[in-house]
Amino acid sequence: MKADFNHLQAAHCENGVTTNLLRHAGVNQITEPLAFGIGSGLFYIYIPFLKINNGPAIAFRSMPGQIFKRTCNELNIPVVRKKFSSPEKAKQFLEEQIKANQPVGCQVGVYYLTYFPKEYRFHFNAHNIIVYGKENDNYLVSDPVMETVTSLSSYELERVRFAKGALAPRGQIYYPKEKANVTEDQIRIAIKNGIKKNAFYMLKIPSSIAGVKGIKYTADKIKTWKDKLGLHKAGLYLAQLVRMQEEIGTGGGGFRFIYGAFLQEAHAYHKNDALLEISKQFTQSGDLWRTAAVHAAGIYKGRLTAQQDFNLMADYLYKISDIEKEAFTALSKIKLP
Amino acid sequence: MKKTEVPQDPSSLKNFTKEVCYAVDEKGNYSANLSTGWEIKATALGITWDDINKRAADAKEKALKGEVSPLLYFIEIKVMDYTTLAAYTGFWQWQIKRHLKPSVFNSLSEKQLQKYADVFDVTIDNLKKLNLNES
Numbered sequence: 001m002k003a004d005f006n007h008l009q010a011a012h013c014e015n016g017v018t019t020n021l022l023r024h025a026g027v028n029q030i031t032e033p034l035a036f037g038i039g040s041g042l043f044y045i046y047i048p049f050l051k052i053n054n055g056p057a058i059a060f061r062s063m064p065g066q067i068f069k070r071t072c073n074e075l076n077i078p079v080v081r082k083k084f085s086s087p088e089k090a091k092q093f094l095e096e097q098i099k100a101n102q103p104v105g106c107q108v109g110v111y112y113l114t115y116f117p118k119e120y121r122f123h124f125n126a127h128n129i130i131v132y133g134k135e136n137d138n139y140l141v142s143d144p145v146m147e148t149v150t151s152l153s154s155y156e157l158e159r160v161r162f163a164k165g166a167l168a169p170r171g172q173i174y175y176p177k178e179k180a181n182v183t184e185d186q187i188r189i190a191i192k193n194g195i196k197k198n199a200f201y202m203l204k205i206p207s208s209i210a211g212v213k214g215i216k217y218t219a220d221k222i223k224t225w226k227d228k229l230g231l232h233k234a235g236l237y238l239a240q241l242v243r244m245q246e247e248i249g250t251g252g253g254g255f256r257f258i259y260g261a262f263l264q265e266a267h268a269y270h271k272n273d274a275l276l277e278i279s280k281q282f283t284q285s286g287d288l289w290r291t292a293a294v295h296a297a298g299i300y301k302g303r304l305t306a307q308q309d310f311n312l313m314a315d316y317l318y319k320i321s322d323i324e325k326e327a328f329t330a331l332s333k334i335k336l337p
Numbered sequence: 338m339k340k341t342e343v344p345q346d347p348s349s350l351k352n353f354t355k356e357v358c359y360a361v362d363e364k365g366n367y368s369a370n371l372s373t374g375w376e377i378k379a380t381a382l383g384i385t386w387d388d389i390n391k392r393a394a395d396a397k398e399k400a401l402k403g404e405v406s407p408l409l410y411f412i413e414i415k416v417m418d419y420t421t422l423a424a425y426t427g428f429w430q431w432q433i434k435r436h437l438k439p440s441v442f443n444s445l446s447e448k449q450l451q452k453y454a455d456v457f458d459v460t461i462d463n464l465k466k467l468n469l470n471e472s
Contacts, residue, residue: 011357011369032369033359053385053416111416119349119382123421146354147371165421236388239381246378248356251369252338257359261367283361287338290377297377300384 002133003101007142007149008032011251011258012061013128015041016144017105018068020130024103025176027075029187037262038074038187038194039067042255043201044324045210046218053122055240058218060254062201064126064167068105068174070197074190078177083170087158090171094131094139097175103132103142107172109163115143115150120248125167131157145248188269192336195266199332202324212325219317226310235300238313242293242300253286256324260286270336278334281327285320292316339363340370348374349382389416397467406442407467408433411457414469426452 005024010016010032018035036042043062050057061067072079084090097104109125110116133140138151152160161171202211209217218241225234245254263279295313298304338360350356355371362368393414399405412422419430426433428449435441436453450461459470 009357011359032357033367051418053418054388055385115353117349117353119386122416123418145356148354164424165418168424236384239384242378242381243385246375247382248350252343252358252360252372257338257367260361261359261369264367279367280365283338283365290338293377297380301380 001098002135002140003098003103005103005130005132005142008144009147010144012036012041012249012255013144014064014067015039015258017128017130018071020142020144021068021103021105021175022071022075022077022180025077026179027077027182029182029184030071031265033258033262033265034187034191035067035071036255036258037198037266038190039069039071040194040198040201041067042198042259043210044212044214044254046214046221047209048221053240054236056237058241058244060245060250064107064128068128070194071190072176074193075180075182075186077180077182079174080177081172081174083172085170087162087171090161090173091154091158094173095134097173098131098134102175103130104173104175105129106131106157106161107169107174108157108160109165109169110160111163112156112159114152114156115146123163123165125163125165125169184269188337191266191269195331195334195336199328202328203332212321212328215317215321215324219314219321222317223307223310223314226307231299231302231305234310235302238296239300242296245289246293253289256282256286256289272334272336274330274334278327278330281323281330285323285327288316288320288323292320340368343370343372344375344377345373346376346379348376348379350374389413400439400467403439406437406439407465408436408442408453410467411453411459411464411469415457417456422456425456428452 008020010019015032015036019030019032022030041061043059045059047057082093106129108127108129110127111121111123113121130142131139132142137154139157140149141152142149161169163169205211225237229237246252251258260279260282263275267275292313299309340360340362343358343360355373357369358372359367360370393410396409396413400407400410419433422433423430450464454461454464457464
């Protein structure tokens with residue numbers, strides 16, 4: 001049993017699942033950058049009272065699940081989303097969809113994901129994959145961050161679908177409810193809405209820990225890390241920042257490059273050259289995030305040890321915050337038909 | 338990032354997959370490119386695991402001295418936090434914290450120990466002896 005399904009690799013799992021499921025539903029125009037941009041995926045938040053793996057909780061993207069939800073919503077595509085309390089029912093529902101030739105998105109935990117390298121397996125429960133078929137006891141899996149399709153036994157799949165802890169997936173399944181015929185005009189409007197919403201999230205959320213203000217807030221904190229945590233732990237904190245920013249899934253530069261790519265694709269629909277100029281600002285921001293990562297590595301490798309090295313790290317983030325503030329302010333004002 | 342600068346460093350993704358990075362060509366146009374990894378983040382991941390292994394080794398040493406129960410070793414090496422472990426075992430977090438005391442741990446029933454053993458993928462005997470099932 002196997003849905004006729006086309007696996008396209010993506011930088012990020014949720015972008016990839018959204019893109020591949022929407023293409024299956026007939027939205028041929030959709031690409032990873034478009035899904036990310038229409039879904040207003042770019043974000044920044046540092047949650048100071050939360051610890052993840054003994055380090056700071058930092059995210060460069062919106063909450064898990066939002067990209068698929070917002071993108072389908074903007075394109076007027078109804079969505080089916082189900083959670084289950086019983087693994088048996090979750091399995092039964094999945095099999096029904098496979099029989100109906102419907103590939104489905106599944107939220108899974110990474111810790112027991114057997115086809116990932118061990119070093120990448122933490123208790124992170126908001127990974128996304130597509131299940132599109134079954135052969136004997138093996139489910140056919142399209143994990144968008146992998147180059148090729150893969151498979152999981154029914155035991156392995158159940159284990160990751162019912163991983164526990166923070167953001168437990170509870171067998172969550174989602175997919176576009178019906179085939180869709182999306183017009184160029186619909187895409188155009190969706191792009192515009194996606195941009196305006198993303199500018200709002202980055203500029204206007206009344207919180208000092210989120211958006212461009214969140215980046216400044218992190219910079220302020222980094223300056224205190226050496227004294228407060230000691231050099232070793234401060235280094236581990238910076239390593240965590242770099243991992244969240246660069247690890248598999250971000251497309252590099254904390255998703256800023258994907259957003260730059262999105263604005264270029266948006267230009268094909270809107271013909272406003274300002275989009276291309278603003279795209280360059282995101283490239284600049286992504287590059288600066290990476291320069292900061294190289295500097296941070298100097299600290300966590302033990303080569304840089306002075307307070308002024310932490311201050312310089314903070315300066316990079318202040319600069320980034322300014323660039324992104326300027327870019328999103330321009331996007332919030334841009335006239336798109 | 339320029340296309341020519343997409344890093345191709347060794348990383349633990351080797352033999353698993355390459356990852357997608359977005360980068361610009363000489364005209365400034367974006368495209369998706371494959372990368373084998375970046376040394377900067379490979380090191381970030383590396384020192385993170387060094388720290389996890391160090392914490393686990395410390396926990397093992399303490400457990401052998403009888404200062405803490407074997408649970409702490411498995412919590413560290415399996416990168417668990419109390420929320421996650423509570424969700425998997427059905428214990429409350431405060432119960433788990435009590436079970437870190439060797440005296441309390443030693444008084445746990447087989448049934449209670451089995452819950453931990455299941456989560457950590459070991460037998461009760463190996464749980465007590467701090468033996469990891471390397472599979």
